[in-house]
Amino acid sequence: MVRESWEIATYEGGHLTIDLAAIRTNYAVIAARVAPARVAAVVKADAYGLGAVAVVQALVAEDCRDFFVAHLAEALELKPFLPADAHLYVLNGLPPGAEAACAAAGVLPVLNSWEQAMAWRDLAVRQQRRSPAVLQIDTGMSRLGLSPEDVARLGEVPAFFDQVEIKLVMSHLACADMPGALANREQLARFEALAGLLPLAPRSLANSAGSFVGPAFHGDLVRAGLALYGAGPFEGMASLMHQAVRLDARVIQVRTVQSGTGVGYGLTFTASRNTQIATVAVGYADGWPRRLGGRGAAYFKGVRLPIIGRVSMDSMTLDVTALANGALTPGDTVELIGPHQTLEDVAADADTITYEILTNLGRRYRRTYVGERVHPPLEVVA
Numbered sequence: 001m002v003r004e005s006w007e008i009a010t011y012e013g014g015h016l017t018i019d020l021a022a023i024r025t026n027y028a029v030i031a032a033r034v035a036p037a038r039v040a041a042v043v044k045a046d047a048y049g050l051g052a053v054a055v056v057q058a059l060v061a062e063d064c065r066d067f068f069v070a071h072l073a074e075a076l077e078l079k080p081f082l083p084a085d086a087h088l089y090v091l092n093g094l095p096p097g098a099e100a101a102c103a104a105a106g107v108l109p110v111l112n113s114w115e116q117a118m119a120w121r122d123l124a125v126r127q128q129r130r131s132p133a134v135l136q137i138d139t140g141m142s143r144l145g146l147s148p149e150d151v152a153r154l155g156e157v158p159a160f161f162d163q164v165e166i167k168l169v170m171s172h173l174a175c176a177d178m179p180g181a182l183a184n185r186e187q188l189a190r191f192e193a194l195a196g197l198l199p200l201a202p203r204s205l206a207n208s209a210g211s212f213v214g215p216a217f218h219g220d221l222v223r224a225g226l227a228l229y230g231a232g233p234f235e236g237m238a239s240l241m242h243q244a245v246r247l248d249a250r251v252i253q254v255r256t257v258q259s260g261t262g263v264g265y266g267l268t269f270t271a272s273r274n275t276q277i278a279t280v281a282v283g284y285a286d287g288w289p290r291r292l293g294g295r296g297a298a299y300f301k302g303v304r305l306p307i308i309g310r311v312s313m314d315s316m317t318l319d320v321t322a323l324a325n326g327a328l329t330p331g332d333t334v335e336l337i338g339p340h341q342t343l344e345d346v347a348a349d350a351d352t353i354t355y356e357i358l359t360n361l362g363r364r365y366r367r368t369y370v371g372e373r374v375h376p377p378l379e380v381v382a
């Protein structure tokens with residue numbers, strides 16, 4: 001979308017536009033890059049804040065059938081929106097006592113510890129049926145997953161693999177955003193050795209960034225999150241993706257302050273000349289980083305408007321002197337994320353990562369989903 005200023009028909013301070021066609025195209029781009037490996041969509045945290053139900057439905061139309069969330073609670077909410085032939089996995093594992101609820105919902109737990117593996121086996125024994133699950137191996141990140149010793153021990157549990165059907169063996173890379181890191185190759189080697197101790201099952205190691213480390217990392221299933229939503233942890237990757245999010249903020253006041261006048265909490269900004277300022281109705285309670293006070297910007301018709309003073313809870317002020325007098329009036333909107341300012345730009349200004357910007361975009365905005373039509377596919381770069 002290259003609209004300069006988004007019409008806000010209602011009275012919210014900000015407007016989040018989510019381009020489902022861009023998300024679908026991003027899925028297709030990744031799928032083409034990693035084929036014959038399949039691509040799962042990571043839709044945890046409400047699809048990184050963009051709305052898991054809408055994202056899932058868009059991706060089902062792209063033939064995506066594998067979806068990961070973080071919590072069982074997220075899975076139980078999302079399951080009714082999935083087609084019957086889709087798989088829904090819970091990355092954070094099986095909470096104690098939740099085995100029956102997880103099985104009843106047809107959700108696949110990621111077994112992250114010996115205790116979880118045994119609890120899932122016990123359920124299978126009680127219910128007298130083979131229970132499907134994912135097994136995660138900790139290959140070096142020390143966050144979640146069975147230790148190498150536990151993986152080896154599983155083979156000694158009588159009939160374990162008759163009772164638990166391993167649908168997928170997975171691990172997670174600690175340094176996927178550093179493609180050259182030795183740690184990636186070490187994790188891959190450990191993963192292959194440990195997965196080799198288990199019955200043959202599809203394998204999954206790479207997240208979005210991991211899919212760029214090299215074909216050896218693709219395994220059978222790539223777990224893509226961030227890249228679907230149009231961002232990338234490194235330059236080359238972001239440029240391959242279609243931007244899927246646009247954020248516009250409503251102007252609520254425009255004024256001229258005289259040289260020497262302070263602006264905002266703490267009066268951290270003092271005008272050094274007569275300055276045209278605009279107050280816009282987006283602040284840190286909308287997930288816009290407070291850190292951007294005095295460093296970030298908004299855009300209007302392509303003109304950069306620096307954020308001056310502190311970001312308040314519900315508003316912030318912009319220096320709009322660069323615009324012609326009267327060019328901006330209350331009710332207009334300015335671009336916070338869009339063609340002139342990417343998620344990467346905002347993350348860099350706020351000293352953080354695109355993941356944090358994206359997942360913080362609050363629920364306070366009016367949201368519009370666009371993108372019935374699929375974008376023309378991008379050139380695929382191997």
Ligand SMILES: *Cc1c(COP(=O)(O)O)cnc(C)c1O
Pocket residue numbers: 042044091171172206207208209223224225226227
């Ligand atoms: C969040 C997550 C992903 C997705 O990561 P992206 O970098 O967003 O692609 C994949 N795997 C695991 C285990 C995760 O926690």
